Amino acid sequence: MIATESLSKRFPRVTALDRLSVDVGPGVTGLVGANGAGKSTLIKILLGLSPATEGRAEVLGLDVATKGAAIRERVGYMPEHDCLPPDVSATEFVVHMARMSGLPPTAARERTADTLRHVGLYEERYRPMGGYSTGMKQRVKLAQALVHDPDLVFLDEPTNGLDPVGRDEMLGLIRRIHTDFGISVLVTSHLLGELERTCDHVVIIDGGKLLRSSSTTDFTQTTTTLAVEVTDTDEHPDGTRAVREALLARGITVESGSGLPGAGHILLLTAQGEETYDLIRDVIADLGLGLVRMEQRRHHIAEVFTEGDEQRKEAAVHGS
Ligand SMILES: Nc1ncnc2c1ncn2[C@@H]1O[C@H](COP(=O)(O)OP(=O)(O)OP(=O)(O)O)[C@@H](O)[C@H]1O
Structure with missing residues (x-):
């Protein structure tokens, strides 16, 4: 699904990705790292939205440097930050995003209704999003990532700002994206524990470098x-x-x-x-x-962190 080879991204003051080589197969994969580890930067490169400084990467066999538009047709993206217009309803917004992805009007409307129902937002779908809770906004962001029936979705910190119940519901939804629809998922989080329950495979990055990539069962043997x-x-x-x-x-x-x-x-x-x-x-x-x-x-995933990372591990496990 995803392959990177010695991928680096340097900003003037910071190296966000440092010769990262990793392969990600089908299923639900967690990309975990502390804040600033390079997760969002990697996603933007994989979507062809930001050029790498060095190295190469492929998504669904397409080169990110030259095939960004083709990648974005087949990959859904749920960004980390709030990006929803407050005076527009979920239905209007998701139909718009479906049309932007190339769906004809009727299909866009049908897919929007199905997708909003799937994420549990059917009742409130005609209300302006400005009045939505954080959990509802996260669901709209998830729906717009799924509406064009992608092969793969990138979900950037989808549980951010949610309370424990909202978190569990979102993790359940993420799991079902794969089991019900066969869509593969790359989901980022700074919380190791929640990925342990949700993902088939976990990639851990730290300071832009690969710390570990293995199946969840290997971590939790x-x-x-x-x-x-x-x-x-x-x-x-x-x-x-x-x-x-x-x-x-x-x-x-x-x-x-x-x-x-x-x-x-x-x-x-x-x-x-x-x-x-x-x-x-x-x-x-x-x-x-x-x-x-x-x-x-x-074993728990957190145990892969070395002694020197003890404090960061604590922070990650306890959700700070
Ligand atoms: N456009 C930019 N210009 C300069 N530095 C940047 C830019 N984007 C990201 N960075 C820096 O690159 C590093 C990695 O950032 P990135 O957003 O990828 O981390 P992250 O793991 O997604 O963390 P978070 O969850 O906090 O977003 C950080 O030090 C960040 O400050």
Whole structure:
């Protein structure tokens, strides 16, 4: 879908992209990086709207340096910033954008109605957009990116300014763009956690350089750490502590758990093999406790950041 080769973009004072080489296949791909990492700059180059200083890039097999117009016919773009005229309705605006993309009037009207319904804006579609909430504006921006039935869409920070519920709804919509319509998606965010749930593949850039590009499952592969949660009983009012002590008596050290710093009701321990599972099950049964869950923990994308990036990782994970 997208291929870049040693792509650089230098502004007089800053290098926004620094010899970036990356391949993106079909599906939903997250492009993640802190503010200023170069995400918007990359999108503008890929749309043929801004020339690269060095290197090359292709979108859907088309060279961005010479085939910008052809790329924009087949690629939808949801820009980061608010760009909606306040005294125009969503229907008028999206029909206009559909006409700009070359759809004839009837098709533009039909596609607009379908697309606005898909993004959940059907009821309010005739009201002026000046009175819309942030979430509604983001949906209109998404609808105009989809209205000409592109093969690929670039969504620049679509969850920006949304509350947690709005964020989840937008992420669900993004997922469905691919599953329901087969449109591939490149979505940017400075929040690692939300991409982990939404994307098949994640590309991480930092200071215009590629930090990592891999499938989400590679990022979140299972570890050998087991998380165990149990119920309490009258006999064992702190069931977690009872399990920890019983396991310790059998030579298994719990890395985190009741009574240990920073622990909740979850015991974390390293599995030595199948027998560890059996032993935990037997210990819990002997104590007469209920097993709420026993599962292998997964890595989180945030863990790919190196020690030196700890602060930036925190900022990204906590959405600052
Ligand atoms: N037209 C421009 N002129 C000068 N510098 C620019 C220009 N556009 C972007 N930059 C700089 O290039 C760097 C990358 O910016 P870019 O907007 O691509 O980052 P980003 O990852 O999209 O971050 P954000 O989410 O904050 O937009 C930043 O340091 C920015 O200040």
